[in-house]
Amino acid sequence: MRKEIKKALLLVLVFLICFWLPVGFRRFDGAVLEALHLIRWYAREHVLLCLIPAFFIAGAIGVFVRQDAVMRHLGAKAPKAIAYGVAAVSGTVLAVCSCTVLPLFAGIYRMGAGLGPACAFLYSGPAINVLAIVLTARVLGLELGIARAVGAVLFSVVIGLGMHAIFKHEQDDRGPVAALPVTPEGRHLWQDAALLVAMVGVLIFANWARSGDVRAAFLCCPGGLNTFEVEGRIVSQSEESITVETPTGRRQDIPSGQLQSVGAREPGAVYNRVHQARWGIVLGLLILLGVMIARWSSRDERREWVSTSWGFAGQILPLLLLGVAAAGFLLGRPGHGGMIPARYIEMLVGGSPDALLATSGLAGTLLESFLRSTWMFWTNFAASLLGAFMYFATLTEVPALQALLGAGMGKGPALALLLAGPALSLPNMLVIRSVIGTKKTVVFTVLVVTMATLTGMVYGALMG
Amino acid sequence: MKIQVLGTGCPKCSKLAENAATAAAEAGLDVELVKVSELNDILAFGVMMTPALAVDGEVKVVGKVPSVADIKAMLV
Numbered sequence: 131m132r133k134e135i136k137k138a139l140l141l142v143l144v145f146l147i148c149f150w151l152p153v154g155f156r157r158f159d160g161a162v163l164e165a166l167h168l169i170r171w172y173a174r175e176h177v178l179l180c181l182i183p184a185f186f187i188a189g190a191i192g193v194f195v196r197q198d199a200v201m202r203h204l205g206a207k208a209p210k211a212i213a214y215g216v217a218a219v220s221g222t223v224l225a226v227c228s229c230t231v232l233p234l235f236a237g238i239y240r241m242g243a244g245l246g247p248a249c250a251f252l253y254s255g256p257a258i259n260v261l262a263i264v265l266t267a268r269v270l271g272l273e274l275g276i277a278r279a280v281g282a283v284l285f286s287v288v289i290g291l292g293m294h295a296i297f298k299h300e301q302d303d304r305g306p307v308a309a310l311p312v313t314p315e316g317r318h319l320w321q322d323a324a325l326l327v328a329m330v331g332v333l334i335f336a337n338w339a340r341s342g343d344v345r346a347a348f349l350c351c352p353g354g355l356n357t358f359e360v361e362g363r364i365v366s367q368s369e370e371s372i373t374v375e376t377p378t379g380r381r382q383d384i385p386s387g388q389l390q391s392v393g394a395r396e397p398g399a400v401y402n403r404v405h406q407a408r409w410g411i412v413l414g415l416l417i418l419l420g421v422m423i424a425r426w427s428s429r430d431e432r433r434e435w436v437s438t439s440w441g442f443a444g445q446i447l448p449l450l451l452l453g454v455a456a457a458g459f460l461l462g463r464p465g466h467g468g469m470i471p472a473r474y475i476e477m478l479v480g481g482s483p484d485a486l487l488a489t490s491g492l493a494g495t496l497l498e499s500f501l502r503s504t505w506m507f508w509t510n511f512a513a514s515l516l517g518a519f520m521y522f523a524t525l526t527e528v529p530a531l532q533a534l535l536g537a538g539m540g541k542g543p544a545l546a547l548l549l550a551g552p553a554l555s556l557p558n559m560l561v562i563r564s565v566i567g568t569k570k571t572v573v574f575t576v577l578v579v580t581m582a583t584l585t586g587m588v589y590g591a592l593m594g
Numbered sequence: 595m596k597i598q599v600l601g602t603g604c605p606k607c608s609k610l611a612e613n614a615a616t617a618a619a620e621a622g623l624d625v626e627l628v629k630v631s632e633l634n635d636i637l638a639f640g641v642m643m644t645p646a647l648a649v650d651g652e653v654k655v656v657g658k659v660p661s662v663a664d665i666k667a668m669l670v
Binding site: 197201224230232233234236237238240241242430434441444445561564565 | 602604605606609633634636637640641642643644657658659661
């Protein structure tokens with residue numbers, strides 16, 4: 131009976147939503163179109179050459195790399211200095227999917243190297259897994275991709291050491307000794323490494339874009355009057371706008387009204403030669419890869435590899451599709467509007483406080499100079515805090531960030547959100563709390579938000 | 595006989611539970627299949643890489659999904 135009542139309530143709710151569906155309002159219609167545009171853009175630009183190879187690489191890491199060899203350095207008897215280093219970078223190998231991060235974190239804390247390395251792993255793991263790095267670099271640009279990986283690794287050690295220093299005198303509540311996975315000795319380490327290098331090579335060369343031959347300067351972003359520059363090649367040109375594609379594959383639509391200048395630029399010769407030869411290189415690598423796999427791996431391993439890769443695809447693609455649709459609907463593509471006006475994003479986490487000052491009428495008051503001098507801090511802090519509590523399903527932080535950057539978010543806050551986002555979320559804090567207790571969870575959260583804010587501020591100051 | 599599947603609910607864990615059930619049915623064994631999904635309970639087994647499989651409390655496989663044939667070999 132209760133089931134039927136629930137069903138009836140649900141039906142009523144759906145009916146009410148349909149009844150008042152705001153079809154026909156320009157903003158809503160535009161937002162739906164934006165979502166569809168963004169979905170098509172991802173499908174065309176990112177699935178075949180980027181995500182699919184990345185799924186195979188992630189699968190290969192799960193199957194071919196001997197994880198016990200890595201785990202040994204995170205065990206209870208491992209030297210501390212090595213444990214921190216390994217914890218900071220091992221996310222690439224161990225945390226292929228974000229659902230394995232928490233058990234590993236708990237394991238390292240209880241049965242392995244202890245609180246410090248466990249926290250380092252928890253912070254960097256979700257940020258440096260192969261899929262996250264590849265998609266971040268591809269969609270948001272190479273420099274943000276690299277900044278994310280480097281920032282995550284460096285600051286994970288700082289956070290780990292911080293946690294260790296603060297809770298040095300706590301009683302140890304170690305559990306039983308860990309049961310490490312035992313994989314039979316088959317290949318040498320260099321053979322595993324060669325397999326991975328070849329696969330990553332395929333990914334890099336298949337995505338090799340031509341270097342830019344033009345440099346365009348334009349005024350950007352809603353409300354702002356800053357001059358931005360992009361380097362790349364012109365992919366389309368019309369009366370209303372031109373589109374420039376950067377070497378990292380990002381496309382920038384520039385409306386003619388905002389365009390200031392377009393000039394020629396010396397193309398990089400080596401870069402372009404690699405671009406011309408890229409399919410030859412990819413083919414060669416694929417053949418090499420085929421030979422290595424045929425000679426060095428067993429039938430079972432190959433079958434497991436395909437099924438693991440397939441598992442990742444089935445698990446991540448639907449979530450990513452939803453994430454892209456939501457990002458497109460709420461914020462739209464760069465330069466276009468979604469449901470949330472870009473102005474609000476600009477007011478909260480924009481590159482400068484101009485939007486906020488103009489809207490709030492605070493311009494010219496005492497508060498203006500205060501806001502201007504502390505703006506970097508506020509925006510990065512807001513982005514970190516938002517990231518720490520919000521839940522991002524695997525990889526969906528990327529389309530979310532893309533939409534936010536398009537709506538005028540500064541680069542510093544973007545990095546802050548990328549760093550604090552996947553490492554923490556409200557649901558995941560509850561699980562962490564059940565493992566290390568309330569006090570340590572609070573301290574960890576504070577450290578993560580502080581570190582993400584600082585990194586964002588430094589990056590924002592460097593990159594403008 | 596008691597089979598415990600350790601995992602926090604990721605797709606791999608359900609796959610392992612499915613394989614274990616099939617293996618037990620094929621071997622004609624009467625087993626009790628338990629899913630252990632609480633993180634602290636999983637840790638009590640000394641396991642940190644999920645999914646994992648334990649038979650009568652003894653951990654047999656850690657960090658991967660064994661095939662039906664492999665599980666059958668562990669049960670008999």
